[in-house]
Structure formats: C-alpha cells, structure tokens
Amino acid sequence: MSRLPVSSPVDTETYLALQGLLFAEARLLDNEQYEDWLDMLSDDVHYYMPMPVRYQRDEKENAARALDANIFNDYKDQLKLRVSRFRTGFVWAENPQNHLRHLVSNIEVFPGEIDSEWRVLSVVTVHRNRLDSEEHRMIVSRTDTWRTEGDQVKLAERNMVFNHAVIPDSNLNIFF
Amino acid sequence: MNELDINHLIDNKTGRQSRLIFHEKQIYELEQERLFGRCWLFLAHDCQLPEPGDYFRTFMGEDEVLVIRQKDKSINAFLNTCTHRGNRICKADQGNARSFVCSYHGWSFGADGSLVGVPLEEEAYHNQLDKSKFGLRKVARVASYKGLIFGNFDPEAPSLEDYLGDIKWYLDVWLDAMPEGSELIGTTQKIEYAVNWKMPVENVCGDGYHAGWAHAGVMTVAASMNVGLSVGNTDMDASLGASITGMNGHSVLAILDGYAGYAFYPDPSRAISYLDTNRHTAIDRLGEFRGRNLWGANQNITIFPNLQILPGLNWLRVYHPRGPGKIEMWTWAMVEKEMPDDLKQMILDNVCRTFGGAGMFDNDDGDNFVASTRLNQGWQTRQQDVYWNMAVDMGKEHSRPEMPGVVSEGLVCEQNQRYFYRRWQEVMSAQSWADIPNYNGLEEARATEQR
Numbered sequence: 001m002s003r004l005p006v007s008s009p010v011d012t013e014t015y016l017a018l019q020g021l022l023f024a025e026a027r028l029l030d031n032e033q034y035e036d037w038l039d040m041l042s043d044d045v046h047y048y049m050p051m052p053v054r055y056q057r058d059e060k061e062n063a064a065r066a067l068d069a070n071i072f073n074d075y076k077d078q079l080k081l082r083v084s085r086f087r088t089g090f091v092w093a094e095n096p097q098n099h100l101r102h103l104v105s106n107i108e109v110f111p112g113e114i115d116s117e118w119r120v121l122s123v124v125t126v127h128r129n130r131l132d133s134e135e136h137r138m139i140v141s142r143t144d145t146w147r148t149e150g151d152q153v154k155l156a157e158r159n160m161v162f163n164h165a166v167i168p169d170s171n172l173n174i175f176f
Numbered sequence: 177m178n179e180l181d182i183n184h185l186i187d188n189k190t191g192r193q194s195r196l197i198f199h200e201k202q203i204y205e206l207e208q209e210r211l212f213g214r215c216w217l218f219l220a221h222d223c224q225l226p227e228p229g230d231y232f233r234t235f236m237g238e239d240e241v242l243v244i245r246q247k248d249k250s251i252n253a254f255l256n257t258c259t260h261r262g263n264r265i266c267k268a269d270q271g272n273a274r275s276f277v278c279s280y281h282g283w284s285f286g287a288d289g290s291l292v293g294v295p296l297e298e299e300a301y302h303n304q305l306d307k308s309k310f311g312l313r314k315v316a317r318v319a320s321y322k323g324l325i326f327g328n329f330d331p332e333a334p335s336l337e338d339y340l341g342d343i344k345w346y347l348d349v350w351l352d353a354m355p356e357g358s359e360l361i362g363t364t365q366k367i368e369y370a371v372n373w374k375m376p377v378e379n380v381c382g383d384g385y386h387a388g389w390a391h392a393g394v395m396t397v398a399a400s401m402n403v404g405l406s407v408g409n410t411d412m413d414a415s416l417g418a419s420i421t422g423m424n425g426h427s428v429l430a431i432l433d434g435y436a437g438y439a440f441y442p443d444p445s446r447a448i449s450y451l452d453t454n455r456h457t458a459i460d461r462l463g464e465f466r467g468r469n470l471w472g473a474n475q476n477i478t479i480f481p482n483l484q485i486l487p488g489l490n491w492l493r494v495y496h497p498r499g500p501g502k503i504e505m506w507t508w509a510m511v512e513k514e515m516p517d518d519l520k521q522m523i524l525d526n527v528c529r530t531f532g533g534a535g536m537f538d539n540d541d542g543d544n545f546v547a548s549t550r551l552n553q554g555w556q557t558r559q560q561d562v563y564w565n566m567a568v569d570m571g572k573e574h575s576r577p578e579m580p581g582v583v584s585e586g587l588v589c590e591q592n593q594r595y596f597y598r599r600w601q602e603v604m605s606a607q608s609w610a611d612i613p614n615y616n617g618l619e620e621a622r623a624t625e626q627r
C-alpha cells in the first residue's frame with residue numbers, strides 16, 4: 001500500500017457519503033440482502049483476503065517468495081456463485097438464520113489514483129452467533145477503492161487483512 | 177484404559193462405535209501416546225524449506241515441533257521447547273535462521289539442535305554446565321517419500337516406506353506422474369474448530385455418502401452454472417468410483433475417469449489441456465491403468481492417522497488435535513512442478529474457494545462435525561453408539577488385480593471408515609510396534625483380523 005497522509009484530505013460531504021456507503025453495505029450483509037450487495041460492486045470488482053503468515057520481523061521480505069493462499073480471491077462471478085449457493089436453501093449451516101452483525105469503524109477517506117475514485121480504509125468487526133451460546137468475532141481491516149460509475153459509487157477493489165493467525169470458525173459463509 | 181476397553185469401543189464386524197472415542201480425555205491421551213507417538217506424521221513438503229537454515233514450525237499430535245533443513249540438506253525435527261525452563265524456542269511460522277535464541281534467559285541453539293550459547297555461562301554456571309546434554313530434544317526419526325517429509329517419535333517404528341506400504345502406489349499418481357514431481361503452493365490455511373480430529377478424517381477417508389446431501393447447495397449451483405461435473409470426455413459418475421483400503425489403515429476413495437478432479441473448476445479447460453498434453457508421460461511413468469484412469473481424476477488419499485492428500489481436487493491437509501474436542505486444520509494446494517504458472521494459480525484459487533476457510537465445500541462440513549462432537553458432552557448421549565455399518569455384511573470387499581488394497585465398488589460405501597477404525601484400534605491396543613499387524617491386500621487383511 002502506498003503511503004497515505006496522516007489525515008483525510010477529502011471534504012466532509014465526501015467523507016460522509018462514503019461512510020454512508022459502508023454502513024449501508026454492512027446493513028445489506030447483516031440482512032442477507034446479497035443481490036443488493038452485489039449491485040454495490042463494480043463488474044470488475046476484485047475482492048481478496050490473504051491468509052496471514054507470521055515471520056520474524058527481519059524476514060518479511062523472505063515472505064514474498066511464498067504465494068499467498070487467499071481466504072477470498074474473488075471477482076464478481078465467484079461472488080455471485082457464493083450468493084447463489086446460499087440462495088439454494090441447501091446451505092444447512094445457515095438455517096435457522098444466524099445472528100450476524102458487521103460493525104464498521106476506523107473509516108478514513110483519501111482521494112484515489114484518478115479523480116473518480118476514492119481510497120477508503122476501514123475496520124470491520126463481524127459478530128456471529130449460531131447455535132446456543134456459540135459466538136465468533138472476527139476482525140478484518142479493509143483497503144477499498146470506491147469508484148464513480150454514472151450516478152452510483154461502486155466498490156471496485158477490496159483488499160482485506162484478516163487479523164487472526166488462525167481462522168476461528170468452522171465456516172465463513174459470510175462476506176467482510 | 178486398557179487393551180480390553182479399547183477393543184470394546186469398536187466392533188468392526190457390525191460397524192458399531194462407542195461415542196466415548198470422540199470425547200474421553202483418557203482415550204485422547206492414549207491417542208497422543210500410542211497413535212501420535214508411534215505413527216509417521218506429516219511434517220512438511222521439501223519445497224517449503226529448500227535451503228539450509230530454513231525452518232517450519234508445526235505439530236506432531238499436540239507436540240509442537242520445529243523442522244529444520246540442515247547444512248548437509250538433510251532434515252531434522254525437534255520439540256520446539258527450550259531445555260532450560262521449557263519456553264518456546266521459535267514463534268514464527270516459518271523462515272530461515274542460523275540459530276534460535278530462547279526469549280526467556282537467552283540460551284541459543286544451532287540449526288542442528290545443539291545448545292551453543294548460554295548467557296553468563298562462566299559467571300553463573302562456573303562453566304560446569306555440560307552443554308552437550310542440553311540440546312533440543314530430537315524427533316527420533318525423520319524420513320521423506322518423494323518430497324513429503326514425515327517424523328516419528330518411536331525408534332521402533334517400521335521404516336517410512338514400509339509404513340506407507342501399498343498406499344505408495346496411489347500416492348505416486350501425484351508424486352511421480354511427471355518427471356519433476358510435485359510441490360505444495362500457497363501459504364498455510366489454518367482453521368481451528370470444535371471437532372474431534374477423527375471426524376473430518378473419517379469423512380474425507382470414505383464418506384461419499386454425505387456429498388450429495390451435505391453439499392447440496394454448492395453441488396446445485398455448480399451444476400446449474402455448468403461448472404464442471406462433466407469434464408473431459410466423461411461424466412463424474414459415482415459408479416466409476418472405488419473405495420480402497422486394507423493397506424494398514426491407509427485408504428483411497430478414487431474416481432477412475434482420469435479427469436474428474438477438475439469437475440469443480442469454473443473453467444476446467446486449462447487443466448484438461450494440461451492433462452491431455454501430458455497424458456502419455458503419465459502413462460509411460462505410471463502404466464496404463466494409473467496414467468489413464470487415476471491421473472487427473474480425484475483420489476481422496478488418507479495416510480493414517482491424520483494426513484489427507486487429494487490429487488485431482490489438489491489439496492493436502494493435516495489435522496492437528498487440540499484436545500478431544502478441538503482441532504487445527506492446515507491446508508495447502510498441491511500442484512505438479514511442470515504445470516504452467518497460470519494453471520498453478522488457478523488451482524490455488526480454486527482450492528481456497530472450495531476447501532479453504534471460506535471454501536464452499538468445507539463450509540458445509542464443519543458444523544456437522546462440530547455437532548457430532550459437541551453432543552457427546554451429554555452423559556446419556558455418549559452412551560449411545562454410532563455406526564459405520566453400510567453394507568457391512570454384504571461381502572462387497574474384494575480384490576482387483578489391477579490395483580492393490582481391499583476394494584469395494586463405489587464411493588458410497590463405509591468400508592474405508594471401518595478400516596480406519598480397525599487400524600485405530602490395532603495401534604491403540606498394542607503395547608509396541610511388534611504387536612501391530614501388517615496387511616495390505618484382502619487376504620492379509622483377513623488373516624490379521626483380530627478376534
């Protein structure tokens with residue numbers, strides 16, 4: 001990631017507009033309105049989250065020699081496939097409906113590479129409660145590119161850092 | 177827990193099992209001692225630590241070990257624990273180091289495990305510490321088979337080659353079809369969840385039965401989006417499959433059409449053209465049957481007790497137990513070295529999408545195993561037996577001249593699971609390796625059957 005200035009230089013109106021998009025997105029995901037969520041994504045969206053590895057600090061460069069395994073490395077087709085799997089009604093782990101809440105915070109907005117784009121940083125905390133008291137909380141930091149397309153602003157790229165050394169749940173039937 | 181108790185827990189004649197084997201701490205501890213303490217356990221693939229000083233931190237059962245490439249390129253493995261007060265020596269997942277310095281009092285150990293430095297050795301120990309006695313505790317045996325590195329805590333265990341026995345014939349379909357051999361790619365996908373370690377192993381080892389129902393969601397969209405299911409020139413037809421075991425508890429669930437491993441690839445054509453181009457090489461090296469029928473098809477290979485290798489679907493997985501009710505499951509993508517880079521990347525992505533943390537198949541399985549484990553906390557519940565008794569007395573087991581092991585037709589057949597637990601019982605009830613029977617094919621398997 002290129003170095004970003006300390007404070008967000010965009011005006012309040014832009015900031016609030018993008019913050020509003022992130023909150024709306026969180027609401028759609030919580031409510032399982034996945035088709036509406038897909039509409040928020042550009043057709044060439046790249047949605048990816050590598051599995052982290054712990055190296056000694058002085059060895060981080062060495063890390064580059066390993067190919068990432070990605071928990072997600074999806075384009076729109078794959079995201080649609082995940083949604084249509086869910087819609088079959090045969091994903092037993094999601095029935096009954098589970099408690100799912102996306103808490104979005106640490107939002108910062110920067111101008112993008114080109115005029116019609118913004119780089120948006122955020123952190124999402126995902127709370128899941130399935131059977132009885134079984135609870136899982138996951139924290140993912142996100143670097144997004146949001147892009148103006150006509151009268152909409154769409155998510156064109158989401159680069160996620162999974163802030164856990166081990167995936168702490170038996171499934172990730174969710175989006176971050 | 178004595179031998180008699182172990183024998184009562186499982187009855188392979190009827191497929192009955194006590195649910196205690198998924199719950200009791202005492203049984204779990206005996207597994208640590210007798211199973212994980214005695215069997216050859218997967219440590220790493222050669223390609224993950226190519227250079228001297230390269231290391232990889234992993235587990236053998238619950239024991240944390242550090243696998244290190246030596247100056248002479250051989251591999252050693254050590255308990256990842258300091259011989260002074262027991263602190264962890266290495267906290268990184270992998271990397272390269274000339275020595276490992278303990279973060280507690282600063283003892284340092286060489287890549288060969290020897291204790292090389294002790295702070296204040298003169299002032300505090302008055303040079304009376306015999307450093308040669310305080311090297312890292314070495315894993316008794318380390319050996320590799322065509323790139324797969326295994327460790328064994330038991331000096332009395334058979335050689336790795338003998339331990340693997342006839343399963344090598346199936347393993348070679350991935351390890352030896354192409355001249356350059358195989359490799360693992362991608363960083364380690366690690367998932368922790370609340371299951372007994374045997375649940376996912378028995379599932380992948382033989383359970384074709386669950387696929388149509390547990391995975392109905394992803395199977396439906398795969399079919400409706402025309403993703404695979406019909407690849408190459410054949411359909412992925414379960415009637416072409418076979419369940420193959422015996423083989424000292426190792427097993428294979430195999431589809432025999434030479435292509436079906438790529439059935440779940442959104443665009444299998446890249447893989448199909450690689451298979452078609454290289455089919456003659458595979459046939460030259462493996463013979464007609466394996467080269468044509470197995471190479472490129474899917475095989476679920478289980479190496480007893482906790483390693484699974486799935487050529488075709490292209491993932492390798494090891495299950496690290498974390499107490500009777502929890503595991504850490506580690507997965508990598510498998511490729512052949514000769515594959516073009518874009519195909520390797522496609523395989524890696526597809527593995528992650530199907531069998532990783534957000535894998536659309538894995539995500540159907542997890543909660544079934546969790547519940548089958550968790551419910552045993554009920555005292556009444558765990559007095560109820562469970563069964564692997566599908567077609568148990570129909571005499572489906574037979575031999576086939578073209579393939580080793582005990583064979584049953586079809587993927588929906590609980591034979592492999594029964595043999596997995598037969599092995600579990602044999603290893604768990606034996607005092608030493610001398611008491612553990614050795615069998616590969618049907619006749620040997622029958623002759624060595626206990627009781």
Ligand code: FES
Pocket residue numbers: 258259260261262263278279280281282283
């Ligand atoms: S525990 Fe390692 S130096 Fe003391």
Ligand SMILES: [Fe+2]
Pocket residue numbers: 379386387390391537541
């Ligand atoms: Fe499954």
